[in-house]
Amino acid sequence: MSDALCPAGAVLTDTQATLEASRCLLCEDPPCVAACPAQVPVKHFIRALRFGTPRRAINLIRERNVFAGVCGLACPVDELCVGACSNTELSTPIAIGQLQHYAAVTELQADRQVEAPGGRGSCRAGGAGTELHADRKVAAAPKTGQKVAIIGGGPSGLAAAAELARLGHSPTVLEKNPRPGGICTYGVPSHRIPQDLVAGEIEYIKNLGVEIKTSSPFGRNDTLDDLFAAGYQAVYVAVGLQEAAVPQIPGLELDGVQTWKQLLDSFSAFNLGEGDRPQVAKSVIIVGGGSVAMDVASAAVQLGAADIDMVCLEAPREMPANRAELDEVWTAGARFHTRSMPLEITGEDGRVTGLKAARIRWKEPEKLIPSNAEIIPGTEYWLPGTMVIFAIGAKAAADLDKPLPDVKLDEADRIIVNPETGATSRAGVFAGGDAVADGGTTIVQSVAEGKRAGIAIDAYLREAVP
Ligand SMILES: Cc1cc2nc3c(=O)[nH]c(=O)nc-3n(C[C@H](O)[C@H](O)[C@H](O)COP(=O)(O)OP(=O)(O)OC[C@H]3O[C@@H](n4cnc5c(N)ncnc54)[C@H](O)[C@@H]3O)c2cc1C
Ligand code: SF4
Known part of the structure; x- marks a missing residue:
């Protein structure tokens, strides 16, 4: 639903941010605030951006949400603030997450310049630089000793x-x-x-x-x-x-079976310089249809997997994954096997050779939980692959x-x-x-x-x- 102004993860330019902020209707009773679990004062921070005071904007956001920049990038905004935006009735909703990310990054960059030897270089918020450097400290209450x-x-x-x-x-x-x-x-x-x-x-x-x-x-x-x-x-x-869920099916003991947690923990540790590069097979089967499964697929591609099969209970329109992440995995060439349930991990000499699965239908419509899935007789199939990764939840x-x-x-x-x-x-x-x-x-x-x-x-x- 939301129109991205810049690629995922990229920061808006000062001009893009000002123009986008100027589209906000500054509603009297903003529905975006009510839709945000942290109650970020969206209207007020957008108005601060409009007036070229990003420090004020970020202070307003951080007072409600200390993970302002992270949430600007990672919040499911179409289901939250952006999904509720009144501007949708006129044109497109305001890119609230991207503005929030812009405010956070602008502040962090300005602070790093102050802290760097020689400090106070030019800041990427252009004319807002003075305001950013002037107001760094956040007041705290007197110490209680507790x-x-x-x-x-x-x-x-x-x-x-x-x-x-x-x-x-x-x-x-x-x-x-x-x-x-x-x-x-x-x-x-x-x-x-x-x-x-x-x-x-x-x-x-x-x-x-x-x-x-x-x-x-x-x-x-x-x-x-x-x-x-x-x-x-x-x-x-x-x-x-702290633990990944796995279905109780035969073959879990085989070499080549992993969980999302094992792969993503080790991938993060590798990227942080804390561990070895995780090994993935050339052909990987990922079980799950949510955002975590999409993160696993992206990680597997970056680690060298060439063939990816995604198996999930949901039909495409039912998959809980964020649309942008789904598109990314789809574009990377993954094959999707939807409305499918894994039955058995097959193996030879102790190693994974593939996954047996079957098509399902929902016993009760719209109740998208495993216990409501019913195997359709005669629809069993087998996918070849040397690694199976489960991304079906956490416990x-x-x-x-x-x-x-x-x-x-x-x-x-x-x-x-x-x-x-x-x-x-x-x-x-x-x-x-x-x-x-x-x-x-x-x-x-x-x-x-x-x-x-x-x-x-x-x-x-x-x-x-x-
Ligand atoms: C792969 C993945 C992708 C996700 N993507 C998104 C997303 O894009 N957007 C979004 O909004 N949400 C996303 N989520 C969900 C989101 O990450 C979680 O809801 C959120 O991190 C929960 O925060 P938390 O602090 O409760 O737990 P966690 O983030 O799990 O933090 C718990 C912390 O406690 C520590 N800990 C655990 N046990 C102990 C112990 N005994 N002693 C000391 N420390 C301990 C852990 O090491 C960890 O640092 C994602 C989740 C996953 C798994
Ligand atoms: S991006 Fe996240 S934190 Fe910011 S207003 Fe929207 S839902 Fe709230």
Whole structure:
């Protein structure tokens, strides 16, 4: 639906941004804001861009969403702000995500020039340079001395930490990976979300007063009790979903079977200079029809796969993947086998040789879940391939309950919270993002839940902790 003004990942020019901002109707009651999970004040930041004050624009955005640039690129905007834009009735919707990305990149570039030796070079925001250099600092509340532990340094944990730092508390993020950022760092391929943008936004969060301890896994030998004993007065749990789902079919033990998590984690680590180049086969079969499956396909192509077959339950119009990503994979030459269910991974001498699948129909229309799929007799087929990668979803770590005593989980091991506050069943423990039942699923939603929990933790600390 949205008309891209520039290629995916590219930044608008100053002229494009000004012209696009000038198309905004500045609605009285903007539907785009209501459609944004983080409630970014779209009208106000666009007006700031119109007046040539990008620093004001980005400060307005970051106050609601600390992952402004990442979300500008990665939000499913057609289902959120852009999908609600009133301008659609007149012409085309405003490219809100691209304007948000422009504001974030403009700020990061200006700050880097200030920080670089010799500083204060020309900034790409042209005439807005003076405004950008003048107003760098974000005011924080007076220090309260209260310590909060954040478990998990993904979008949700970092958003909660940023909010708590702004409110004067001392948040410490415990992140098991060598770098923070969660799936934005280890997962989404860097051609979609550039790593210097992620690093720039994390730098902004650190500058608010957030301490981030990387390579610090929680829960191997410690529990929540140890965190409270160590002096933390509240805890936010934002550990995401750490395991990939796989269907229970024969052949999973064969060499050449992988999950999206294995491939995308190792591809990210390789791109970050932390690991070897992952090996992919020449012919790869990818099971899944969502955005993660498309990311796997793009990664496989970049790693040298020549033949890609995509197998998914949905018909083309039912596939949950973003249209642009689908087109990219289609253009790369992948073959799509839709309304299909995998039955068995075939092998020889312990190695994958292909995948048996069959066509399906939905027992009940519009109910697009595996348990509603029915195999159509006589439609079985076989695809040759030496690697099968599953990209059919994620699930919580099976042993999540052990380090979280007294925190209630649902039957899928997701944390149960009060949706208004993120409070769990244990006093002083809050949770949000993908790890929570009915939480997460997008970066912006996870950020919004982190911010909301930060505010609730502040209220808890003021009321319950002397
Ligand atoms: C491949 C892929 C592509 C995606 N693309 C998009 C997209 O384009 N747009 C979009 O909006 N959403 C996208 N999503 C969804 C989005 O990434 C998630 O909804 C979001 O990252 C969830 O944030 P989170 O902070 O809850 O979890 P995560 O991002 O998973 O972060 C959790 C963090 O906790 C850390 N952690 C876990 N356990 C521990 C522990 N025991 N101790 C310490 N640290 C721990 C992890 O290392 C990780 O850093 C994508 C997801 C995937 C898998
Ligand atoms: S955060 Fe995402 S959904 Fe919200 S206004 Fe920005 S691009 Fe749109």
